Amino acid sequence: MAKRRLTQQQQRRIQGNQQQRIARAKHDEAEQILDSPEQSGLVIANYGKQLVIETADAEHILCRSKQNLGSVVCGDQVIYQTSEEEQRGLIVAILPRRSFLSRPGFAGKIKAIAANIDRIFIVTAAIPELNEGMLDRYLVAAEQNELEAIIVFNKLDLLDEQQRAEIETRLCLYRELGYKVIYTSSKLEHGLEQLLQELEQYTSIMVGQSGVGKSSLIQQLLPATEIRIGEISEATGKGAHTTTTSRLYHLDSGGDLIDSPGVREFGITEISSEELTAAFREFRPVLGHCQFRNCDHLEQSAGCAIVAAISTGDVSKQRYLSYLRIRESLVAD
Numbered sequence: 001m002a003k004r005r006l007t008q009q010q011q012r013r014i015q016g017n018q019q020q021r022i023a024r025a026k027h028d029e030a031e032q033i034l035d036s037p038e039q040s041g042l043v044i045a046n047y048g049k050q051l052v053i054e055t056a057d058a059e060h061i062l063c064r065s066k067q068n069l070g071s072v073v074c075g076d077q078v079i080y081q082t083s084e085e086e087q088r089g090l091i092v093a094i095l096p097r098r099s100f101l102s103r104p105g106f107a108g109k110i111k112a113i114a115a116n117i118d119r120i121f122i123v124t125a126a127i128p129e130l131n132e133g134m135l136d137r138y139l140v141a142a143e144q145n146e147l148e149a150i151i152v153f154n155k156l157d158l159l160d161e162q163q164r165a166e167i168e169t170r171l172c173l174y175r176e177l178g179y180k181v182i183y184t185s186s187k188l189e190h191g192l193e194q195l196l197q198e199l200e201q202y203t204s205i206m207v208g209q210s211g212v213g214k215s216s217l218i219q220q221l222l223p224a225t226e227i228r229i230g231e232i233s234e235a236t237g238k239g240a241h242t243t244t245t246s247r248l249y250h251l252d253s254g255g256d257l258i259d260s261p262g263v264r265e266f267g268i269t270e271i272s273s274e275e276l277t278a279a280f281r282e283f284r285p286v287l288g289h290c291q292f293r294n295c296d297h298l299e300q301s302a303g304c305a306i307v308a309a310i311s312t313g314d315v316s317k318q319r320y321l322s323y324l325r326i327r328e329s330l331v332a333d
């Protein structure tokens, strides 16, 4: 018998039937999972649609999350259910978060970074070069989320005496603001005890530009765990984004530490101008002291208490300029 050619209508019907079958199979699978008991777990890695959960028995299982749950991130405590084979899970709820860190993503979207963290370790380094503008933006994010920020300066081994002194002077500004600054070298295993001390008992995250050595530091803290570390591109002096997904590690000395992928830029959004002003902690003592209640704290604003504090040395010009730049970036959004 000659092979019969299907009409377009028949083809469409077959395709439609197939799609229905796939949808039904997916639905059945979800129903089957949803019949199993609810358990709680901790999200320790996020690979986009797939997440890894640490169960109460310290086992790791691969999960996806139920639709409409929103972003589930590293550090989230979740309720999940497993299929009969117990190999895959479905996250059905996120437990209330005590903190949440996010950054602007593409097309005005907010990219969730981590949840339930207490401390944010902002890692900077000799290479890529220390960038105070970026540091200030991370500090704003920390202040906005009421997280304690600690500044780490890594790759100290790459600097000579004079260069070290110069960096110390630059970071002294931040020490005076009350931020702890830790100098490290994962190459020389320098500063690691101090780092560990600050990490104990807390859930922390390491953030910072790609290639500053976040993963290298974590590797030093967890020698028994294999962590991917990247090469700095010789051409650009920039890292090649080695860590592509956030991952939570348990430290032997207590405390959890999340390694996060480096970023080129760290922008600030979703902050009101009042919140931004208060995020510069040295501005707080003079807030409300401007001559006009609706003062916009610009250099030309008459009777601005912040501008006045620059001339008395209570506010550094550099930080003030950083503040203005962030404000401009908010307006441009």
Ligand SMILES: Nc1nc2c(ncn2[C@@H]2O[C@H](COP(=O)(O)OP(=O)(O)OP(=O)(O)O)[C@@H](O)[C@H]2O)c(=O)[nH]1
Pocket (backbone or CB within 6 Å): 154, 155, 156, 157, 158, 184, 185, 186, 187, 188, 208, 209, 210, 211, 212, 213, 214, 215, 216, 217, 228, 229, 230, 231, 232, 239, 240, 241, 242, 243, 244, 260, 261, 262, 263
């Ligand atoms: N000289 C020197 N090099 C270091 C030090 N720490 C890390 N490096 C090197 O810096 C490069 C980048 O290190 P990573 O740990 O991958 O950097 P990262 O911050 O995790 O980068 P992303 O995952 O891309 O965000 C690697 O070639 C490391 O060997 C250090 O203390 N001294």
Ligand SMILES: [Mg+2]
Pocket (backbone or CB within 6 Å): 214, 215, 216, 228, 229, 242, 243, 259, 260, 261, 262
């Ligand atoms: Mg890394």
Ligand SMILES: [Zn+2]
Pocket (backbone or CB within 6 Å): 290, 295, 296, 297, 298, 301, 303, 304, 305, 306, 307
């Ligand atoms: Zn003012």
